[in-house]
Amino acid sequence: MCGQRRCLTCGERFSPRPQNPGQRYCSKAACQQDRRRRWQSEKQRTDADYRDNKRYAQQAWAAKHAGYWRAWRDRHPEYCERNRVQQEERNRRQRSAVIAKKYASEADLCVPSGVYRLQPAGGGVIAKMDAWMVKIDVIARPYADGAGAGGGLQRLDVMGREDAGG
Ligand SMILES: [Zn+2]
Numbered sequence: 001m002c003g004q005r006r007c008l009t010c011g012e013r014f015s016p017r018p019q020n021p022g023q024r025y026c027s028k029a030a031c032q033q034d035r036r037r038r039w040q041s042e043k044q045r046t047d048a049d050y051r052d053n054k055r056y057a058q059q060a061w062a063a064k065h066a067g068y069w070r071a072w073r074d075r076h077p078e079y080c081e082r083n084r085v086q087q088e089e090r091n092r093r094q095r096s097a098v099i100a101k102k103y104a105s106e107a108d109l110c111v112p113s114g115v116y117r118l119q120p121a122g123g124g125v126i127a128k129m130d131a132w133m134v135k136i137d138v139i140a141r142p143y144a145d146g147a148g149a150g151g152g153l154q155r156l157d158v159m160g161r162e163d164a165g166g
Contacts (some may be wrong), residue, residue, distance in 0.1 A: 009034040113137045 004013045007026035014026035025035040043050040062069070073080050119131040 007031050 004015050005024070006012065007014055007028075008024050009031040010026060010028065012026060014023075016023035017027075025031045044054070113136060115133065115135045117131055118134050
């Protein structure tokens with residue numbers, strides 16, 4: 001039928017209201033709610049002022065309701081305990097990642113050219129993989145400012161293959 005279009009949310013046909021000829025969502029409550037949610041996430045993504053305003057509003061709300069959340073946490077100790085454990089786990093993972101990165105960048109600076117035996121580390125299925133004999137030529141050092149990050153080892157020649165399983 002002329003003048004009808006499909007709702008972007010439910011896909012059903014509807015007639016736009018005369019005062020809103022550009023209407024893209026039908027008038028069902030769920031579809032209007034979806035329209036608002038999409039609008040908000042689009043604003044959140046693209047509009048810095050919107051993000052700032054929202055953050056200030058949330059901070060103001062939180063300050064005003066600090067007592068509410070304290071009381072809520074007192075009534076839900078099991079939630080707080082789980083949250084604390086999860087946060088510790090996140091912190092631990094992040095520390096490990098930072099340390100691994102530090103060692104990796106130190107290794108970049110220390111590996112001399114030469115022939116290396118490349119052997120899978122760790123247990124399980126991976127340990128069954130073959131070891132490789134490789135020749136590594138360091139042809140440039142990474143710059144201290146990190147512009148050449150990962151550039152320490154720029155060539156890796158496979159010389160031969162060794163059966164690690166024996
Ligand atoms: Zn709809």
